[in-house]
Amino acid sequence: MLRLPKFEVATPKSVGEAIALLAEAGPSAVVLAGGTDLLPNLKHELATPELVVSLGAIRELAGIRLADDGTLAIGAMTTLETVASSELVRARAPALAQAASLVAGPQLRTMGTLGGNVLLDTRCQWINQSYFWRSALGFCLKKDGTKCHVVEGGKKCVAAASNDTAPALMTLGASLALEGPSGKRSVALDDFWVADGIYNKKLAHAELLVEVRIPPLPQGHRGAYGKLRERASIDFPLLGIAARLDVGTDQRVAHADVVVTALAAQPRRVKLVAETLRGVPIDEHELAHAENATLETSAFGRAVRSIAELAEKQCHPLPNVPGDADWRQAMVPVFVRRTLLAAARRAGPVHAD
Amino acid sequence: MGVLHLKINGDDLEVAAPGHWTLLEVLRYRLGLTGSKQGCDKGDCGACTVLLDGKPVLACLTLAATVQGRHVTTIEGLLPAHVAAGGKGADPVQDAFDRCGALQCGFCQSGMMLSARALLNRNPQPSDAEIKDALSGNLCRCTGYTQILQAVELAICEAAGRTPTPRSWERASCADSGAASASDSGERSA
Amino acid sequence: MAARDRHGLDAPWGDFRIVGSPKRKIDGLAKATGSAVYADDVVLPGMLHAKTLRSPLAHARIVSIDASAALALPGVHAVITGRDLPVKYGVIPWTQDENALAVDKVRFIGDPVAAVAAIDEDTANEALKRIHVEYEPLHAYLDPRESLARHEPAIHEGRKEGNVSKNVLLEFGPVDELIAKSDVIVEDDYTFHGTTHAAIEPHCAVAHASADGLLTVWSATQITHYVHRALARVLELPPHKIRVIQPCLGGAFGGKSDPFSLEFCVALLALRTGRPVKMLYTREEVFYCHRGRHPMQLHYRSGATKDGKLQGVDAKILIDGGSYSSFGLVTTYYAGQLLTGPYAFQSYRFDSTRVFTNKPPCGPKRGHGSVQPRFAFEVQLDQLAEKLALDPIEIRRRNFVGEHTTTVNGQRITSNGFLACLDEVERASGWKTRRGKLGYGRGLGVAGSMYISGTNYPVYPNKMPQAGIQLKVDRSGLVLAFTGGNDIGQGSNSVVQAIVAEELGLPLERVRVVAADTDLCPVDLGAYSSRVTFMVGNATIDACRKLRAQIVAAVAAHWQVDPRRVRLVEGEALDLEDGAKHMPIVEAFHLAEERFDTLGATGSYNTPELGGKYRGGTIGASPAYSFTAHVVEVSVDVETGRIRCEKVWIAHDCGRALNPMLVAGQMEGSAYMGIAEALLEEHTLNRYGLHRGPSLLDYKLPTSVDTPELAALIVESLDPEGPYGAKEAGEGPLHPSLPALSNAVYDAVGVRLKHLPFTPGKVLAALAEQTERVAPHPLATSTASAPGARGAH
Known part of the structure; x- marks a missing residue:
């Protein structure tokens, strides 16, 4: 069987204890949440830690609560299954519930956590392979080598952000509550990313993600998630699209947002979405009853189509993750359009069929 | 090498294993519970599915050290639990898999049956779509899933006293021989 | 007898x-x-664990191997290399070109080079990293056309055929003449891409050598007897000193029907160390072992009369064999010999050539050698039907070869329930009222096939x-x-x-x-x-x-x-x-x-005397043939290019269903696998000659939510020579899945898919080409921009 490298395991009972363990051990320690990303990577020798600090026994890290100010706070160790099936999340943050419901397969959602998915390592067909496999082509930029196999002559790693929940959370304006040796801080998810596939996040060693916070959303908030993948289960996204549509009491779009992932190292917000959609009337009857083709002739439909075109121009999937990059490119506008329509209809997720 | 305190199929066990050993390795190579299979090494196939506090997880991506104090159920635990609860022989899910032909090579089926068991424990009357979804993390290479889905349906129907849908091939070939030798037959009606 | x-x-x-x-x-x-108890469940006292060092190069000469640092590692009990197992083997006696561990050269990335036995897997893995191998790289062949054209450097030296593994050219009747006289002719190219078995159980073997010299090997094999013979040959031991046991087996599909490196390695390591030894392949190693379905480039030319009767079929096939022969001799014959039913060919020629490339070796996978030609021909048959304005089921009926007859290549057919199979799928699918009437984007397709119930050709000749x-x-x-x-x-x-x-x-x-x-x-x-x-x-x-x-x-x-x-x-x-x-x-x-x-x-x-009276005439000659027909229903999302297979009706003539539940299981499993090969699975290498994704994450086996509804319809023709009339059911029912799916896509959206796999990118490219060629289909609402799908042909 493909073996894990040798390491010791610590199972701290509190956040403070975990941080102390990590700080003391230095870079030779890694954090284990659900294990569904870390352990395959360790089996591939993408890291060879001496100490694995498991967060599984820290009770304070799991749970979903609605704060007095309406903030939806989700503990980092809350499982994806719990997030996906939470009535609170489904009602308040549909795009997140949908994204969580489409991560991997059922067992991995039972094991995997929201925090772990947000912090998922970037992925690439040239890196998520065994040590032998990677050695056969002289390794790559992300680990043990100097060459990029995706972009010839590339000097910057373009491994893809592949976390389904991150784009959903970005459309929701979420922030991350972090805690480390030097105390607590909060960072907007929008500001968390770095365009570097080797390590795409602003998270220091020994710093833990404690909680994901979603600010109060307006009454007319709607959201959906669209995921392109080869199979209808198990697979990572070939493209992930989160859409947000806030409809005002005047039945016009008050705010809108589209974030696309699985392109390159960080999720990308499609520009000019809010500007294009703001003020566009929403006809509920038409949404409920019209075919997509008919709907596309309405003002809303035309606006959605122009956003799909914007996305197509702005989003360029690289041949980093497995699968046909040209097809992924062609699917950008299709999935942006379908996901926005699903959000408007309070439907979704947009998926295999 | 640490001593782990594990609860496996209702037993409290002490097992010595290094920190980097997965639950699957401890089950198979320390405890001899080889019913949990390994097919893919790294969480892609579901053959190693076990129940952790009643929920399906992958033993190949679970460090044994992290499940101390939690209840692990493996395929070996189903029959004794069924008998302890007053049942006879195998768990109804196991029995239905056998009677429906779902066990061809059988290698993926420990995990499959545990996924099915967990589903029926939390939802005794799932829809067809819910059954397919619940099993969508367990790859089977032999059956095309058809006889697996029929087995789950049979287990559900028997619990509810309903008759399962006839299978596509029953009409033509088995109508006249269906009555023979019920004791060891794979016929589904109880 | x-x-x-x-x-x-x-x-x-x-x-x-x-x-x-x-x-x-x-x-x-x-x-x-x-x-x-499966192979990896076998645990013996004092058992050592073995691991294999593999080649990181596609084609290279081994200059030197230094294992001293590995042997010096505490816990390492033995290291062996190709020099320790110099005798070549191969499942076909005339093409024995494999060594348990590479001798002098390596031929694909993943070729085994050395093996280590140690106290545990971790120590064995550590030892592998301490073996130093010096290689001299050679030109690597990744394109079978290059292997056909270029013979130096040779992948296997000392063969007069260069990099050609096997060529078979057989002609039955005046093909060119009859095709020339035909009322309609279709000539086209088709591609089969290459797939693998992916049984969920990885290969595993355990060996024990007793003090009195009896070697026992437990192996996840589907050919105990051949493994027994191969072990005796390679280890140079008398066969009576060897016992081979197949424990419960976790799937095979042809992927465990060669002797494999690990069986020889554990045996020798057990003999060398005096300890039991186990080797369990990782999933990645299983992909390197491969022996999967051969990629084929197929060219077919067929002629028919205006009432649809086939006059001549002419095939030229290039087979990418990968790095070793395996069953390749048989594959090359099967690629032609098994096409001559269920339809009567007035004349037939096939010219199939298998070449070596520096890739994991191909071999037999469920429907060995005949799934690829069957795909090509059944699509071509629909092309003929279209030209003749004939219903696709009707053209198949009209060409029925009959029962108790002999095919154009001399194969004896006994029972034949193919017409009943066609009737069943036609009825069950509602073909007459639904085909062509499901609206744009949804369609039905049909295909037929035949397959052997064993052959009279044991892989080593004996009576x-x-x-x-x-x-x-x-x-x-x-x-x-x-x-x-x-x-x-x-x-x-x-x-x-x-x-x-x-x-x-x-x-x-x-x-x-x-x-x-x-x-x-x-x-x-x-x-x-x-x-x-x-x-x-x-x-x-x-x-x-x-x-x-x-x-x-x-x-x-x-x-x-x-x-x-x-x-x-x-x-x-x-x-x-x-x-x-x-x-x-x-x-x-x-x-x-x-x-x-x-x-x-x-x-x-034992089989009766069978087969045509010509060289190779007995290969593919079976005491009884099974027959199958499928109707596949698809829906096509013309915006995403995604084909969704909704349902497969599988009618299969198995002679008699000894246990209909098991027969249905074989039929459903076959159809599942065929549809998977058409839509999802692809065993391919990247530009370095390295397997693109040797894992069950990247090699896409359909899950329960990706698998269509499968309706098994058993047809019983009662074969006079089968046990109570039974024939095979495990391989035949795979064949029609792929062409029936292609034919259904044509019914749905009017594009003819000829190059597997049918990825969404290829579908979009085909739809775009169709839009350029003709005015858009009146019902088409496609608004997708056409990507320049790279995979398109």
């Missing part, structure tokens, strides 16, 4: 009591409860039986059947159990089966070519009838009645004419043992 006797189609005692109805499998509950069986009767009333047949999950042990119970009038629980152990069981050649039910089944009947004659004679003598009055049913011996006379079967056994001495019987099967 008694085995060639026809046993007849009838039940041994009036009505069938077990055969023909669904029964639990003999090992079902053991598998259900986790107690069945001994192909299948043997031995029965032992216990005084407890238990009958034990010893069979060399490999139960790989298909249920062959259950078939043996059912036949013994039927013949001897026993309940199933009174029959146990010991299988695939070379010490205990008579030889059977193994689970390949869909031969087990047919051949082992016939051997079982043969043995049972000998035994039954003794039992009946003993009972008849006891009752002083004519033996013809004695019946054995449901665990009793009965007098047909005197209801008062009956006894439990166990008493009958005792009477027979008193009279005839210790009870037992052997039985065997």
Whole structure:
């Protein structure tokens, strides 16, 4: 069987204890949440830690609560299954519930956590392979080598952000509550990313993600998630699209947002979405009853189509993750359009069929 | 090498294993519970599915050290639990898999049956779509899933006293021989 | 030989009591409860763990190997290299070109180079990193066309054919003339991409060498007998010093029908260390072992009369064999020989060439050699039907080859239920009212096929039986059947159990089966070519009838009645004419043992003389052929290019369904696998010659939510030579899935997909090309921009 490298395991009972363990051990320690990303990577020798600090026994890290100010706070160790099936999340943050419901397969959602998915390592067909496999082509930029196999002559790693929940959370304006040796801080998810596939996040060693916070959303908030993948289960996204549509009491779009992932190292917000959609009337009857083709002739439909075109121009999937990059490119506008329509209809997720 | 305190199929066990050993390795190579299979090494196939506090997880991506104090159920635990609860022989899910032909090579089926068991424990009357979804993390290479889905349906129907849908091939070939030798037959009606 | 006797189609005692109805499998509950023992579940005291060092280069000369640092690592017990196992092997005696570990050169990334035995896997892995191998790289062949054109450097040196592994050119009748005279001709190119078996159980072997020199090897193999022979050859040991056991097997599909490196390595390491040794491949290594379905580039030209009768079929096929021969000689023949039914060809030519490339070796996968040509031809048949404005089912009916006939290439066909298969799928799918009428984006397609139930060509020539069986009767009333047949999950042990119970009038629980152990069981050649039910089944009947004659004679003598009055049913011996006379079967056994001495019987099967009278004429000659027809229903999302297979109706003529539940399982599993090969699976290398994604994450096996509804429709033609009329069911029903799916896409959206796999990118490219060629379909609402799909042909 493909073996894990040798390491010791610590199972701290509190956040403070975990941080102390990590700080003391230095870079030779890694954090284990659900294990569904870390352990395959360790089996591939993408890291060879001496100490694995498991967060599984820290009770304070799991749970979903609605704060007095309406903030939806989700503990980092809350499982994806719990997030996906939470009535609170489904009602308040549909795009997140949908994204969580489409991560991997059922067992991995039972094991995997929201925090772990947000912090998922970037992925690439040239890196998520065994040590032998990677050695056969002289390794790559992300680990043990100097060459990029995706972009010839590339000097910057373009491994893809592949976390389904991150784009959903970005459309929701979420922030991350972090805690480390030097105390607590909060960072907007929008500001968390770095365009570097080797390590795409602003998270220091020994710093833990404690909680994901979603600010109060307006009454007319709607959201959906669209995921392109080869199979209808198990697979990572070939493209992930989160859409947000806030409809005002005047039945016009008050705010809108589209974030696309699985392109390159960080999720990308499609520009000019809010500007294009703001003020566009929403006809509920038409949404409920019209075919997509008919709907596309309405003002809303035309606006959605122009956003799909914007996305197509702005989003360029690289041949980093497995699968046909040209097809992924062609699917950008299709999935942006379908996901926005699903959000408007309070439907979704947009998926295999 | 640490001593782990594990609860496996209702037993409290002490097992010595290094920190980097997965639950699957401890089950198979320390405890001899080889019913949990390994097919893919790294969480892609579901053959190693076990129940952790009643929920399906992958033993190949679970460090044994992290499940101390939690209840692990493996395929070996189903029959004794069924008998302890007053049942006879195998768990109804196991029995239905056998009677429906779902066990061809059988290698993926420990995990499959545990996924099915967990589903029926939390939802005794799932829809067809819910059954397919619940099993969508367990790859089977032999059956095309058809006889697996029929087995789950049979287990559900028997619990509810309903008759399962006839299978596509029953009409033509088995109508006249269906009555023979019920004791060891794979016929589904109880 | 008694085995060639026809046993007849009838039940041994009036009505069938077990055969023909669904029964639990003999090992079902053991598998259900986790107690069945597979190869990796075998643990022996003091067992060492072995690992393989593999080549990181696609083609290179080995300059030197230095294992001293590995041997110096505490816990390492032995390191072996190709020099330790210099004898070549290969499943086909004329093309033995494999070494257990590479000798002097490596031929693909992943080729085994050295093996280590150590106290545990971690230590063995650590030792692998300390073996230093110096390579001199050679030009790597990744394109089969290059292998055809260029012979230096040779992948296998010293062959006059260069990098050509095998060429077969056979012609039956005046092909060019008859095609030229045809009313319609279709000529086109087709591609099969390459897929692998991906049984969920990885390969694993365990060896034990006893102090008195007996070597025992447990292996996840489907060919115990050939592994036995290969071990004796390579280890240079007398075969009687070797015992090979196949434990419960976690799937095979042809992927475990070669001898593999690990079997030789564990054996030698056990002999060297005096300790039991286990080697379990990682999933990645299983992909390198491969032996999967060959990529083929296929060119077909067919002509037909205006009423649809096929006049000539002309095929030219280039086969990418990968780095070794494996079953390649047979593959090259099968690619042509197995196409000559269920349709009558007036004339036929095929020219198929298998070449070596520096890729994982290809071999037999479910439907060996014939899935690819079948795909191409069945699409071409639809192209002919379209030109002739004929219904696709109708053109297939009109060309029906018939039953009890001989094909254009000299193959004897016995029973043939193909027309009934067509009727079944036509009826069940609602073909007449639904095809062409489901609206743009949804469609139905049909295809047919035939396949062998074993062949009369054992891989090493000999006149001994192909299948043997031995029965032992216990005084407890238990009958034990010893069979060399490999139960790989298909249920062959259950078939043996059912036949013994039927013949001897026993309940199933009174029959146990010991299988695939070379010490205990008579030889059977193994689970390949869909031969087990047919051949082992016939051997079982043969043995049972000998035994039954003794039992009946003993009972008849006891009752002083004519033996013809004695019946054995449901665990009793009965007098047909005197209801008062009956006894439990166990008493009958005792009477027979008193009279005839210790009870037992052997039985065997060998094929009759078959095949055309020309070189290669016996390859693909089968005692009986199965026939299949599928209708596939698809929907196509013209915006995403995604094909969704909604349903497959599978009608299969299996002769007689000995256990219809197991037959249906084979049919459904076959169709699932075929659809998966058409839509999702692709065994491909990247530009470095490295497997793109050797994992079950990147190689896409469909999950429960990706698999269409599968409706198995069993057709029984009752073959005169099969056991009770049975024929194969495990491989034939895969074939039509791929072409029927392509034909359904044509019905749905009017594009003809000829190059597998049918990825969404290719579908979009085909739709875009169609839009350029003709005005858009009136119902088409496609608004997708056309990507320049790179995979498109």
